[in-house]
Amino acid sequence: MSSLQEASLPGILSGVIPSAFYEQSTLEIARQLLGKTLVVIPEGDESRATAGIIVETEGYVGPEDPACHAYVGRTRRNDIMWGPPGLAYVYFTYGNHWMINAVTGPDGYAAAALIRAVQPVLGVETMRDRRGLHLLKGKVEDRQLTNGPGKLCQAMGINGSYNGQPLTGPRLYIVETPLSLQLPPFEVVETTRIGISRGKDFPWRYYVKGNRYVSRL
DNA sequence: GGGCTGATTTGCT
DNA sequence: GCAAATCAGCCCG
Numbered sequence A: 001m002s003s004l005q006e007a008s009l010p011g012i013l014s015g016v017i018p019s020a021f022y023e024q025s026t027l028e029i030a031r032q033l034l035g036k037t038l039v040v041i042p043e044g045d046e047s048r049a050t051a052g053i054i055v056e057t058e059g060y061v062g063p064e065d066p067a068c069h070a071y072v073g074r075t076r077r078n079d080i081m082w083g084p085p086g087l088a089y090v091y092f093t094y095g096n097h098w099m100i101n102a103v104t105g106p107d108g109y110a111a112a113a114l115i116r117a118v119q120p121v122l123g124v125e126t127m128r129d130r131r132g133l134h135l136l137k138g139k140v141e142d143r144q145l146t147n148g149p150g151k152l153c154q155a156m157g158i159n160g161s162y163n164g165q166p167l168t169g170p171r172l173y174i175v176e177t178p179l180s181l182q183l184p185p186f187e188v189v190e191t192t193r194i195g196i197s198r199g200k201d202f203p204w205r206y207y208v209k210g211n212r213y214v215s216r217l
Numbered sequence B: 001g002g003g004c005t006g007a008t009t010t011g012c013t
Numbered sequence C: 001g002c003a004a005a006t007c008a009g010c011c012c013g
Helices: A009-015 A019-023 A026-033 A124-130 A149-156
Strands: A037-040 A050-060 A088-093 A097-103 A112-122 A172-175 A188-191 A205-208
Touching: A009 A037, A009 A112, A009 A172, A019 A026, A026 A050, A026 A112, A037 A112, A050 A149, A097 A149, A112 A124, A112 A149, A112 A205, A124 A149
Parallel strands: none
Antiparallel strands: A037 A050, A037 A172, A050 A112, A050 A205, A088 A097, A097 A112, A188 A205
16 A cells, blocks of 8 residues: 555645646647646535546547547537647546546647546545445455546546536646655656557557556556 | 456447 | 447456
8 A cells, every 4th residue: 555645625726737738739748647636526515526646648639640539520529629728528438437538739629638547645435435346445456446547537426527627627627746645756658558449559658657556557 | 467258328420 | 330548257377
């Protein structure tokens, strides 16, 4: 187990990343999101807020990327991705799972960075509860809560109602991780994306080297 | 630890 | 009608 203490909500929210951050290139953003913290505050239920340090991301770089949802053009499903940067693109797939992305690139251009894994720093018990693992407390490692894009959305309560929410709050935030919770200095591993059939040769997946919460090596 | 498979819904062709 | 930016459970070793 890690020695990280749980964070407090006000403490975490002191370093919100401004929306201008999301105007950079998608791959730059995907890489720079590593080590930052994702915070989710359910509407009307602050007691079930959760947060985790982002340790794995993938870039989906626009309509020319065959693995990007925008490849098929603008549709109702992917509409948010075409809008301004700094919003969350949340979508449902495989009949079971939600995924969360940060919309990147200029308004009118569709690209996003998928958040694939986080390391919990707030609300671990809430995550365990949402994942249905509360009965197995102590038997399931914390890493099983959020080491995959579908898992982290379930653990943090992210669903379609978050689609289009700004990443600058009030329900979703990406923040600079408070000093007391930061990861030790890390190297970034760059490799190919997971779970796709087209565009699989592009090295647009990034993760924190050696971090145990990464979905796979 | 690794490989295979069924679950289950939405959106697009 | 089918593929999908996945996961859990099961088998095997």
